[in-house]
Amino acid sequence: MTFKRVVVTGLGALTPIGNNVSTYWTNLAAGVSGAGPITKFDASKFRTQFACEVKGLDVNEFIPRQEARKMDPFAQYAVVVADEAIKDSGLNLESIDLDRAGVIWGSGIGGLKTFEDEVKNYARGDGTPRINPFFIPKMIADSASGILSIRYGFRGVNYVTVSACASATNAMVDAFNYIRLGRLKLAITGGSEAAVTEAGIGGFNALRALSERNDSPETASRPFDKDRDGFVLGEGAGAIILEEYEHAKARGAKIYAELIGGGMSSDAYHITAPHPEGAGAISVMKDALDDAGISPESVDYINVHGTSTPLGDVSEAMAIEKVFGDHAYKLNISSTKSMTGHLLGAAGAVEAIACLMAMQHDTVPPTINHFTDDEEFNPQLNFTFNTAQQRPVNVALSNTFGFGGHNVSVIFRKLDA
Amino acid sequence: MSEIAQKVKNIIVEKLGVEESEVTPEASFTNDLGADSLDTVELIMEFEKEFNISIPDDQAENIGTVGQAITYLEENAGK
Numbered sequence: 063m064t065f066k067r068v069v070v071t072g073l074g075a076l077t078p079i080g081n082n083v084s085t086y087w088t089n090l091a092a093g094v095s096g097a098g099p100i101t102k103f104d105a106s107k108f109r110t111q112f113a114c115e116v117k118g119l120d121v122n123e124f125i126p127r128q129e130a131r132k133m134d135p136f137a138q139y140a141v142v143v144a145d146e147a148i149k150d151s152g153l154n155l156e157s158i159d160l161d162r163a164g165v166i167w168g169s170g171i172g173g174l175k176t177f178e179d180e181v182k183n184y185a186r187g188d189g190t191p192r193i194n195p196f197f198i199p200k201m202i203a204d205s206a207s208g209i210l211s212i213r214y215g216f217r218g219v220n221y222v223t224v225s226a227c228a229s230a231t232n233a234m235v236d237a238f239n240y241i242r243l244g245r246l247k248l249a250i251t252g253g254s255e256a257a258v259t260e261a262g263i264g265g266f267n268a269l270r271a272l273s274e275r276n277d278s279p280e281t282a283s284r285p286f287d288k289d290r291d292g293f294v295l296g297e298g299a300g301a302i303i304l305e306e307y308e309h310a311k312a313r314g315a316k317i318y319a320e321l322i323g324g325g326m327s328s329d330a331y332h333i334t335a336p337h338p339e340g341a342g343a344i345s346v347m348k349d350a351l352d353d354a355g356i357s358p359e360s361v362d363y364i365n366v367h368g369t370s371t372p373l374g375d376v377s378e379a380m381a382i383e384k385v386f387g388d389h390a391y392k393l394n395i396s397s398t399k400s401m402t403g404h405l406l407g408a409a410g411a412v413e414a415i416a417c418l419m420a421m422q423h424d425t426v427p428p429t430i431n432h433f434t435d436d437e438e439f440n441p442q443l444n445f446t447f448n449t450a451q452q453r454p455v456n457v458a459l460s461n462t463f464g465f466g467g468h469n470v471s472v473i474f475r476k477l478d479a
Numbered sequence: 480m481s482e483i484a485q486k487v488k489n490i491i492v493e494k495l496g497v498e499e500s501e502v503t504p505e506a507s508f509t510n511d512l513g514a515d516s517l518d519t520v521e522l523i524m525e526f527e528k529e530f531n532i533s534i535p536d537d538q539a540e541n542i543g544t545v546g547q548a549i550t551y552l553e554e555n556a557g558k
Contacts, residue, residue, distance in 0.1 A: 128496035192528060195520040 072151025114403025170407030172203030226464030296403025300411025323354025368397030
């Protein structure tokens with residue numbers, strides 16, 4: 063059978079370095095760090111006391127207070143970015159087939175704050191279970207896609223993918239598949255996460271996964287630097303409108319790029335550690351290239367998972383050399399997590415948007431905070447350290463890898479490339 | 480207005496996001512104040528917490544208006 067072509071027609075972003083796509087891109091290209099001391103709770107007893115928080119967001123500008131209080135922050139973030147993406151897409155919700163409009167969202171955790179608050183509240187009491195009736199609907203990860211479908215009246219496929227830090231990319235690939243199979247005309251996809259909470263920071267601290275560079279939060283996320291010491295927890299959301307190409311063309315939509323391939327694999331190795339030779343990372347990039355039907359040499363830019371952990375960065379760089387051969391030294395690589403921190407289940411969404419904006423502007427955003435070379439990495443690899451680089455970006459690949467060994471990659475190509 | 484009535488009104492205004500002027504004794508939570516079934520459950524729980532009582536389900540079912548809530552609480556709270 064012939065697959066339909068799938069294009070991107072709308073974007074929305076809420077990140078630690080910008081509360082909309084345009085500000086996000088400006089700060090990405092300028093190499094701005096979103097890290098700072100934690101303001102959401104008293105972190106003085108935690109090993110890590112900083113994070114990349116969303117700043118200056120007044121949710122009530124987007125959602126009336128009465129509705130907002132029935133949503134966990136991760137779902138509020140979803141609404142904020144989906145509104146921006148719907149507006150950006152120019153979709154007229156009155157004239158589309160809402161039965162063929164879906165929402166496939168990603169979140170690694172869901173309503174962590176809600177869970178914490180409610181359990182703490184119970185623990186403080188005398189054992190009488192006064193659990194708020196909104197506890198479950200606020201906490202469950204799929205509340206985000208449910209809320210979006212109610213908001214826009216989208217009656218097609220609707221669910222949330224949970225694959226840790228690969229969640230949003232998994233969602234995107236699923237939406238891609240439904241559209242290319244002809245089951246959906248369009249979908250809101252992407253992901254959101256709001257895990258800068260006591261349990262979130264404390265939990266990742268216990269895994270020794272977070273940077274503990276408390277004296278210099280803004281330089282803590284330093285992927286591929288010799289002195290990297292873990293990731294910096296971020297929060298936020300990204301929304302992407304995927305649409306069947308002919309449907310987008312017929313309505314004269316602005317098209318950012320075509321989504322040409324999605325790859326998925328599993329390490330089948332360890333619940334948190336990456337495969338030491340990057341086996342899953344190799345197979346997922348190959349799978350995405352095969353799916354897209356392009357040669358490795360066509361790729362101009364890889365937005366890597368690159369979380370700034372000692373092991374993960376090494377295995378991903380090795381995997382890129384294995385998959386791309388000599389071309390690995392010609393393409394640009396960057397980890398925008400050096401600026402945004404790690405948005406967990408939303409990472410794939412905001413990083414896909416980074417790829418799409420890089421293509422729009424033919425500019426590769428940098429991997430900031432590079433101070434010291436690490437001999438673990440081949441110096442021929444171009445990690446786009448510290449400043450953005452201009453180059454034609456016709457094809458971009460985004461990698462996301464999650465605890466559990468989940469690997470997902472997507473490849474975008476300019477429509478006219 | 481009794482202290483209990485004022486507290487009840489405050490809870491309703493806070494939880495349902497309505498104006499205090501709408502919170503009349505006759506006002507029904509669901510028909511007049513926009514509450515759905517979960518909002519109603521939450522209101523009952525807030526009353527229980529505020530007045531430190533336990534409202535059995537069969538009696539909670541009979542609390543559908545502001546006035547019914549005030550009357551019930553005036554009769555049962557603090558006992």
